[in-house]
Amino acid sequence: MTTTLIAAAAAAWGLARLEAADIETARLDVEVLLAHALRTDRASLIAHAERRLTEDEGRRFEGFVERRVLREPIAYIVGFKGFRHIDLAVDKRVLIPRPDTETLVEVVVERAAHGARVHDVGTGSGAIALALLDERPDLVVSASDASDAAVDLARANAARLGFEVPVVGSSGFPPGRFDWVVANLPYIREDEYEGLDPDVRDFEPRMALVSGADGLDAIRELIAGAPSGQKLALEHAPDQGAAVRALLASGAETVADLAGRERVTVGEAA
Numbered sequence: 001m002t003t004t005l006i007a008a009a010a011a012a013w014g015l016a017r018l019e020a021a022d023i024e025t026a027r028l029d030v031e032v033l034l035a036h037a038l039r040t041d042r043a044s045l046i047a048h049a050e051r052r053l054t055e056d057e058g059r060r061f062e063g064f065v066e067r068r069v070l071r072e073p074i075a076y077i078v079g080f081k082g083f084r085h086i087d088l089a090v091d092k093r094v095l096i097p098r099p100d101t102e103t104l105v106e107v108v109v110e111r112a113a114h115g116a117r118v119h120d121v122g123t124g125s126g127a128i129a130l131a132l133l134d135e136r137p138d139l140v141v142s143a144s145d146a147s148d149a150a151v152d153l154a155r156a157n158a159a160r161l162g163f164e165v166p167v168v169g170s171s172g173f174p175p176g177r178f179d180w181v182v183a184n185l186p187y188i189r190e191d192e193y194e195g196l197d198p199d200v201r202d203f204e205p206r207m208a209l210v211s212g213a214d215g216l217d218a219i220r221e222l223i224a225g226a227p228s229g230q231k232l233a234l235e236h237a238p239d240q241g242a243a244v245r246a247l248l249a250s251g252a253e254t255v256a257d258l259a260g261r262e263r264v265t266v267g268e269a270a
């Protein structure tokens, strides 16, 4: 349908298609998808709005728009997501890194001593581990995930970005000794799952999202396996701060995210 159209007309077609499907971010999405189909960036797209699409480009663009109509997240369609200062390859095997998780990275960047050994549990795409090493090259960073598919993708991201980060398959507290163990584990309650946005529920891995009746199974398993005195920094939902502090030794503190919501709890295993 968009074959041989000029870019501006293809964009108008895509916009109408996404708006008809009630995609709230239709305008931005269509620009990103068209730029991706044309293998260019959004700025050049605007500068070359009169450029005619080749047949291949038109077909690619239509395919991307139809995937978005079915609510597939943009990051899976383009295959990448920016997080902090790095770009991570992502696909449906891993959670798409969220801006919420920047708070966890900031906490560790600010607090870890020079040369500290930091381990990222539930690394997914490798987002936290790789962003930490990018921002604090002095740290000795490693990572693990209970999903073999996530381990493969995190290793591929580390290799592509040229970072030395060993990634192992492991559930809960990993083998080894660390100064800090950091984690953005799944924390959504079972009963919240059906009500999630379809972009999330129908595409992102369930095991990256949901963790038992109160959402805290994975966090509890991690803390239970940690040696006494182990420093931990744990991301959680805004209403889970008190529950996570209660799982740790006294003195644990919760840090708010940019929106002022309790987001990361820092403390020691009892």
Ligand SMILES: C[S@@+](CC[C@H](N)C(=O)[O-])C[C@H]1O[C@@H](n2cnc3c(N)ncnc32)[C@H](O)[C@@H]1O
Residues within 6 Å of the ligand: 094, 095, 096, 097, 098, 101, 121, 122, 123, 124, 125, 126, 127, 128, 144, 145, 146, 147, 150, 170, 171, 172, 183, 184, 185, 186, 187, 207, 208, 209, 218, 221
């Ligand atoms: C919310 S995702 C976070 C991914 C990544 N850390 C990020 O922030 O983008 C949670 C990750 O934890 C992994 N996971 C779930 N349960 C786990 C467990 N018990 N032990 C280790 N990893 C687990 C999932 O496979 C998933 O990759």
